[in-house]
Amino acid sequence: MRSLLLLIALLLFSSCEDTVVVKPSAALRLEYPAPNYKDAGVPCPYTFDMxxxxxxxxxxxxxxxxEYPGMHATIYLSYREVKNNNLDSLLYDAQKLTYDHTIKAVDIPEKLFVNPDNKVYGMLYTINGNAATQAQFYATDSVNHFVTGSLYFKSKPNFDSIYPAAVYLRNDIRHLMETLTWKE
Incomplete structure (x- = not known):
């Protein structure tokens, strides 16, 4: 009886031959079309390429x-006129809005933006982590105009999942800031 059990066990273990297949680590690869820009042509005191x-x-x-329907994302732009020495409060509000996300953000790198030819000065904040927004910015001529912008996705923040779209849209924001001009 003992030899029969040994023979059955030996047959079972020798007949099961699992081939080990090593799978490469992979991540979802999202590709977006190369950006193609045009003048926004808005009837406002400012314009930019979008x-x-x-x-x-x-x-x-x-x-x-x-609005970017394919990415379920929106860049919200707000315009305020600089008057009655309110530039300090506008700057404070824009920076406070950004740093309100430090609870969920892992990192908030700042990139200073200066374009003296178009009289555009500002700051671009890239917000890394599961924060509600992935980018914020402001731009001003320091005398008459002040524009703020925020990038939001229409989904629960999951930085790993939205990272490719966030990078794509941060580049669009950078281009928007580079082409921003004031109308007189």
Missing amino acids: NKQASLVLKNNCWLNL
Whole structure:
């Protein structure tokens, strides 16, 4: 009986031959079309180039939404006039709005933006982590105009999942800032 059990066990173990297949580590690869820009042509005191993938929605007081339906994302732009020495409070509000996300953010690198030819000065904040927004910025001429912008996705923040789209849209924001001009 003992030899029969030994023979059955030997047959079972020798007949099971699992081939080990090593799988390479992989991640979801999302590719987006190369950006193609056009003049936004907005009836506001400012203009900029926008990605043709976005649709522009004009709100009250030259507040705009750049909607990216394929990515379920929106860049919200708000315009304020600089008057009565309110530049300090506008800057404070823009920076406070950004740093309110430090609870969920892992890192908030700042990139200073200076374009003296177009009189555009500002800051771009890239917000890394599971924060509600992935980028914030402001731009001003320090005398008359002040624009702020925020990037939001229409989904629960999961930085790993939205990272490729966030990088793509951060580049669009950078291009928007580079092409921003004031109308007189």
